[in-house]
Amino acid sequence: MTRAMTFIGLFLTIVIGAGTYWVSHEVERLEKRYSAIQSEILNEQETIHVLDAEWSYLNNPQRIESLAKTYLKLDQIAPLQMASIDDLPEDADLHQYRLDKFGEAVAFLPVPRARPDELAPDEAAEAMIINAPSLAATRSDAQEGGQ
Amino acid sequence: MSFYRFSYWLRGDRPELSPDQRERHAIETARNRIFITGAMFAIGFVWITAGLVDATVLRQGNEPEMASGSDTRELKTERADIVDRNGMLIATDLPTNSLYADARVIKDPVGSADQLLTVLPDLDRDTLIRHLSSQKAFVWIRRNLTPEQQYAVNSLGVPGLNFQREERRVYPHGRLFAHVLGFTDIDNNGIAGVERKFDNELRINNGPLQLSLDTRIQYALEEEVESAMKTYDAVGATGMVMDIYTGEVLGMMSLPDFDPHRPGQAPADARFNRATLGVYEMGSVFKLFNTAIALETGTVNLQSMYDASQPIRVGRFAISDYRGENRWLSVAEIIKYSSNIGSARIALDFGTETQRKYLKKFGILDTPRIELPEVGSPLVPNPWREVNTMTISFGHGLAVTPLQVVSGISALANGGILRPATILKQDGAPAGERVISRQTSDKMRRLMRLVVTDGSGKKAEVPGYFLGGKTGTSEKLVNGRYVKNARMSTFVAAFPMQDPKYVVLVTLDEPKGTKETYGFATAGWVSAPAVGKVVTRIAPLLGIEPANAKAPEIEQALHIDLRKGERKLASF
Structure with a gap:
């Protein structure tokens, strides 16, 4: 009994001793790693900072403009080229049909508006507004009129 | 007499009793004493165990967060960044290296000067020789070297020439915001425009300063x-x-x-903000x-x-x-x-x-x-x-x-x-x-x-x-x-x-x-x-x-x- 207890005690002492040693060693190792990571983070932050400056430099409008002129066949947007979602035909129009010249029913498509460069500026400014009433609107008007 | 009795008490002995009774009494006293000592130790161990259980299990189940707080370092530049209304960086500090000499270490000022001139040809030879022979522990030779220049100076291998890490104000968009932002001197003090008006705030550096300007506009x-x-x-x-x-x-x-990186080269008329x-x-x-x-x-x-x-x-x-x-x-x-x-x-x-x-x-x-x-x-x-x-x-x-x-x-x-x-x-x-x-x-x-x-x-x-x-x-x-x-x-x-x-x-x-x-x-x-x-x-x-x-x-x-x-x- 006493002997067993002694062995158990001895065993526990060794285990606890080894455990403590391992833990303290591990802590030391992690602390080293921690400070290494800290300085790595600092380095990365500095790199990010420099890259931020470079990003801003590369985003210089003058540079982008000259690149756009070289590689893109795009021009500055003219006011006439802009349209709002309200200018689009209503949903109802898409389900309408009209008869083409052969008498076939085809889907109703609004007439495309004229290209701005084919018109004088004043005309173009007007053409950009689709002001013809939609088919749905005319039909409901007619019904109200009938009543 | 009393000392004689106390020494017997300490030993647990009673000399007045018969030898047989004395022996029994002594054994009993010893047992009692061992029991009390044992009980004391037991209380002590229970106390420590309870303390451990309390500290590790009851009070704080997980490990305390030692890593947070004290020693997390953040990159902090000398002056805060300035950004436009969309967060685009328009002024920032970038690290550079400046060349200085410890003139006490320089053995041959004229030879070192000539060697330096091969790398940095626009330095003034006479001034350079004067500086290098001054016996001062610190003389600036050239601030804000490019990485190539630094490499070249380093490969000269002249003892006594050292680099000092510094920060330099950089304006990624160059002239675009010249009059609004102003500029800083070589020691990074704001001396015109926003750099001067907000000099203290920029030095304290609580995050970037956001202007209402828009780079695109x-x-x-x-x-x-x-x-x-x-x-x-x-x-x-x-x-x-x-x-x-x-x-x-x-x-x-x-x-x-004007170019805010070289405000000194611009005439006064160019630095004048007409707006x-x-x-x-x-x-x-x-x-x-x-x-x-x-x-x-x-x-x-x-x-x-x-x-x-x-x-x-x-x-x-x-x-x-x-x-x-x-x-x-x-x-x-x-x-x-x-x-x-x-x-x-x-x-x-x-x-x-x-x-x-x-x-x-x-x-x-x-x-x-x-x-x-x-x-x-x-x-x-x-x-x-x-x-x-x-x-x-x-x-x-x-x-x-x-x-x-x-x-x-x-x-x-x-x-x-x-x-x-x-x-x-x-x-x-x-x-x-x-x-x-x-x-x-x-x-x-x-x-x-x-x-x-x-x-x-x-x-x-x-x-x-x-x-x-x-x-x-x-x-x-x-x-x-x-x-x-x-x-x-x-x-x-x-x-x-x-x-x-x-x-x-x-x-x-x-x-x-x-x-x-x-x-x-x-x-x-x-x-x-x-x-x-x-x-x-x-x-x-x-x-x-x-x-x-x-x-x-x-x-x-x-x-x-x-x-x-x-x-x-x-x-x-």
Whole structure:
């Protein structure tokens, strides 16, 4: 009994001793790693900072403009080229049909508006507004009129 | 005797008993003592165990977060970054290396100097030798080396030459924000512009400083104004874009400009911020203020008629019109034809005191407030005579900064509220002060639109964006005399006029007419088209949708009745 207890005690002492040693060693190792990571983070932050400056430099409008002129066949947007979602035909129009010249029913498509460069500026400014009433609107008007 | 008894007690012995009883008694005492000692140890261990259980299981189940707090390091630059309204970096600190020498270690100053000169040829040999033989522990040789230069110096292998890590202010967009941002000296102290005004805040470095400027708008403004300046061979130019509801400056530039990395190489003229520091007579732009005062005080309505058929003579001055109509004009026509005579007569009707009171309310007579150290004070006539009242009505005899004009025009267009100009990004509109009523502002919008549709600002028109503004051409004062062919040509416009949101100003200093402008260098020919081009470029960036001129609500908002009304006799 006493002997067993002694062995158990001895065993526990060794285990606890080894455990403590391992833990303290591990802590030391992690602390080293921690400070290494800290300085790595600092380095990365500095790199990010420099890259931020470079990003801003590369985003210089003058540079982008000259690149756009070289590689893109795009021009500055003219006011006439802009349209709002309200200018689009209503949903109802898409389900309408009209008869083409052969008498076939085809889907109703609004007439495309004229290209701005084919018109004088004043005309173009007007053409950009689709002001013809939609088919749905005319039909409901007619019904109200009938009543 | 007592000591004799105590020693027996300590041993647990009772000498008075028989040997047999003594033995038993001694054993009993020993047992008791072992038991008590054991119990003491047991209590101690239980106590420690309970403490451990409490500390590790009950009180705090998980490990305390040691890693947080104390030693997490963050990159902190010497000066804070400056960003534009969209967060784009426009000024930052970058690490560089500077070369210094420990002259005590240098063995051969002349030889080392010659070696250094092979790498950094622009150093002065004599100064360098003097520095290297000075026996000082620290002498700067060259600040802010490029990485190549550093590598080259390092490979020379001269002992006593060392590198000091430093930070250098870098402006990724170069000249674009030169006058607003200002610059720093070699030790990173702000000495102009925002860098100087916010020097302390930038040093404390609590995150980046956000300005109200927009890089894209600034660039569009810069490019168009620069091209106008080149086309008309002007000696200088300035441009500004302001949000009229918040007073935020979205773009501000002055030409000629300078490279903020090398401010010392630029002439003083280039470092001068014409937008806030320069004071100029703004010319006919002031007719808008003049008319607003008259409409606000009720001395006129838009149909009131004034005699502009003949020049006004006051002492040795004569006030005449540039390409005058020489007839009676309504108030609307006075703005449309930019009549000096008519404006002077309007001003006489409300008088000097009213003019001074309202111009003060518009912030024209005080030094403007903006977060820049370079701010000019207006030149106000003293004494303010009747003749001053007349000339100020069309913008002569009172020199102001372009910034004040932009703020004042913003107040005219935004419904009558003057807000302080700012270059810091704002959350919502700051408190303002009402200068004119909403009704007067509404009339001013129509008049400004009239100038662009029918008056001197036709060249600024951009279909869909409804500019409204006023031209102003003034002859420059040189040594107290007006010079005929040296002009300041200003165009200031708000858009879109049915619901104005932004004001744009372009001023050209001494523009010269070209073949395309038939030799004219007046604002309507040189500055107005530049404003039009700026608006074409920035309106999509600002999210302003082009609208149809025939839309009834716009026609209603901008309609102006030019019918001739009753003739009103002028006051003299």
